[in-house]
Amino acid sequence: MIEALLLTTVPVGTYAGEQPLTNASGFFFERDGRLFLVTSRHVLHDEATAHHPDRVVIDLHDDAGNIASATGFSLPLYRDGTPLWRQGVDAAGEIDVAVLEVERAALPPTTLYRAFSPQHLLGRLDQVEVGSSLLVVGFPLGFRDTLHHLPVVRQAVIASSFGLRFQGQGYFLTDARTHRGTSGAPVVMRRAGPDADGGDLPWLLLGVHSARLDVGGRDLVADEALGLNCAWYADILLTLTGA
Template sequence: MFDTILLTAARICTFEQQWPLTNASGFFFARDQRLFLVTSRHVLLDKPSRHFPSRIEIELHIDPNNLAGSTRFSIPLYNGGKSLWRQGLDTAGDIDVAVIEIDRSALPAATLYRAFTPGHLPACGDAVEVGSSLLVVGFPLGFHDTLHHMPVVRQAVLSSSFGLRFKGEGYFLTDARTHRGTSGAAVVMRTYGQDPTRGDLPWLLLGIHSARLDVGGRDRKLDEALGLNCAWYADILMTLTAY
């Protein structure tokens, strides 16, 4: 027995051809018959840090009876010089979220995973209050269960009013201890009761973890880091997977 939420996450390794670059987090999102990998846009392209991977690899479970069985699955990021991912944009500018479609027929036949769906996005009847307990499901610094290839979760608290765009941007704040490698992780909240649209994943998908926040004038000797993070609202996925 294990928590199905752990099967939604994918450890991402970025490459320039065969040269390894960085580690990051991602998760699966399904809409209709299509499957997508979701992560932060800066995982796939980040001009300020001169991060230009040409492909990514994710680790897949390939034996439902043995979680130690896994394989690497390579996903190209470009075709003929054109990017294959879709990234978010709104009136305030770029949104640090990207999705790339996965060809289901290319996956190993026995691939074991779980995917969020539109039914996991918050609806009008879902109460998401400031101070609510959340989880961030990912791979901080690439750390994970190397035997069973499972992610870890970090506890978080909702630190800004959910539904309001913090400073006019399309994200909300969480209070959580995070590290490099967590970019692209799902930010979720446990739900109770039965909702057939959510299957065996009784979670709300609230957002996509992007980055830690800090105060520009903080005295690094006297003042601790804020410990706050931005998570982009997950409803952007309905736009990015619509075409």
């Protein structure tokens, strides 16, 4: 038995033509019969680092009877020069989350995956307390179970008031050990209450991991890194996946 949570998340490799560029994480989100790959916006396009891939490749399990069987699936990022992904903006500026629609008909018919949906999003922000235990599911430094093509999880806790946008931005902070390659990973919390053990995917999708947060004046020799990270609120997915 493979835990459903591990089947929501896939490695995302970015390419310019045949040239590999970076590795990241992403996860599936479905709404109204449509399927989307969710990742960080800077994975798909980042002016600051002159990062301009034209496609991404994700690994898909293609045989439910053999979890070690997987295939690469390429998704173009542009059509006739127009970006195919959607990204968000709010009053504070750009949101580092992007979604790319996946044509279900193009997937191998035996593809094995799980997807989050609107029912996995929080109803109210005050349902979550600071210090709550979380998981970040992804591929740090591209690391994975190479035989079974599965992600790993890192433990985290909420490190800022979940009901308040940190410094006015659309994210909250997590305290977790993360690395490059984790960008775009889902940040989840186990459901609590009467339905905690029900369903195939008993998790709440709280956020999308973006980047580590650091202090500009930190002494790189004397001071350890903060170990804090930005996770953009997952409710932006309702906007990005709307008709």
